[in-house]
Amino acid sequence: MDSEIRPIRTDADYRDALARVDVLVNARPGTPEGDELEVLSTLIEVYETKHFPIDMPSAVDAIRFRMEQQGLSKRDLEPHIGSRSKVSEVLSGKRPLTLQMIRSLHFHLGIPAEVLLQKPGADLPESPAGLDWNRFPIRAMAGLGWIPDQRESKEHAEEIMRDFINRAGGFDALPQPLFRKTANARQNTKSCPYALKAWCWRLLALARGNPPEAEYEAGLVTLDFCRRVARLSWSEHGPRLAREFLRNHGIQLIHLPHLPHTYLDGAVLQPAGSAPVIGLTLRYDRLDYFWFSLCHELAHIALHLQGSDAAGFVDDLSIEGFGRKLSRQEKEADEWAQDALIPPEEWEESGILRSPDIAAVTRLAHRLEIHPAIVAGRVRREKRNYRLLTHFVGVGEATRALAC
Secondary structure (H helix, E strand, O other): OOOOOOOOOOHHHHHHHHHHHHHHOOOOOOOHHHHHHHHHHHHHHHHHHHHOOOOOOOHHHHHHHHHHHHOOOHHHHHHHHOOHHHHHHHHOOOOOOOHHHHHHHHHHHOOOHHHHHOOOOOOOOOOOOOOOHHHOOHHHHHHOOOOOOOOOHHHHHHHHHHHHHHHHOOHHHOOHHHHOOOOOOOOOOOOOHHHHHHHHHHHHHHHHHOOOOOOOOOOOOOHHHHHHHHHHHHOOOHHHHHHHHHHOOOOEEEEOOOOOOOOOOEEEEOOOOOOOEEEEOOOOOEHHHHHHHHHHHHHHHHHHHOOOOOOEEEEOOOOOOOOOOOOHHHHHHHHHHHHHHOOHHHHHHHOOOOOOOHHHHHHHHHHHOOOHHHHHHHHHHHHOOOOOOHHHOOEOHHHHHHHO
């Protein structure tokens, strides 16, 4: 080659290279001049790509270009964008494209996804099979302050829910088997799986947003451990003390009101590599129900999460086997919680079921150093009579104690 070829680093180098190309423009391939021309052309292309990138067309320009190419009218866009007014608003730049619109325009009109998304190299995010974004209870979630309350939120359901799920750790944080309505699952047959998943994702998002400083140790929860928790019930601030005690051992206890159509009392979730998170809805705001629900979820941690593939349990504790067969795990958790709150030998010795009066309830509660609500709740549960000892079970006190 007659000229020394150097990297193009500056505008001056770039101009020199262009001038040299003008000299070599008619060089034949395979000759030294032709080789020099080929190398220079490559160097110039690299420099231009880096310093003079071609701007990506806007999404609206891309849509208009495709309309002109294919002879489409605004009405032809309605199946992909929506009503005539929405089409006009999108084309005028007054309405942003939703992921649902983008997906339809990409698949049916062939407009590149990266242009519609305005992100070079981007592709459309995949959705789990069979998922209908519009079935999530967007309005109810916004009403609880879980997501922004915005105009036409249903139209942006996918974007809203993707952000919501990402804050919880992503789709994989909740394995699908957790929500299967099998014959043995402790879920109401009327429960909405979309609402149930949304509640669980919210629970995990809250847990991730405020992790405990203490590290959880597998095998920590035992019957003795749970009895220590139960004895905190004696204080009027018992639920709050229990939350602090568990947090100091790396376990999070979160009060999260239930969504409509979940029929949910509590859950314990443990995504891979994480500590257990207990969520209680307190839909029955009573002290006896709080302590039984808490010990039930602790039982799942002690008996069913250690060394197993289970990612958690979601429980409707009002299902007690009437016309339904509870799973072995649910029966074990019920029995374990019951024994943790009141040891079986103490229960038998008290003979309280023969005479469940105020004095008997108070006497047993004092002896065990637990709140009388726990004893009263056990009596009501075993007798299947929820009119007994109502003034003992702490109606409306669990939520208040947690908030103190």
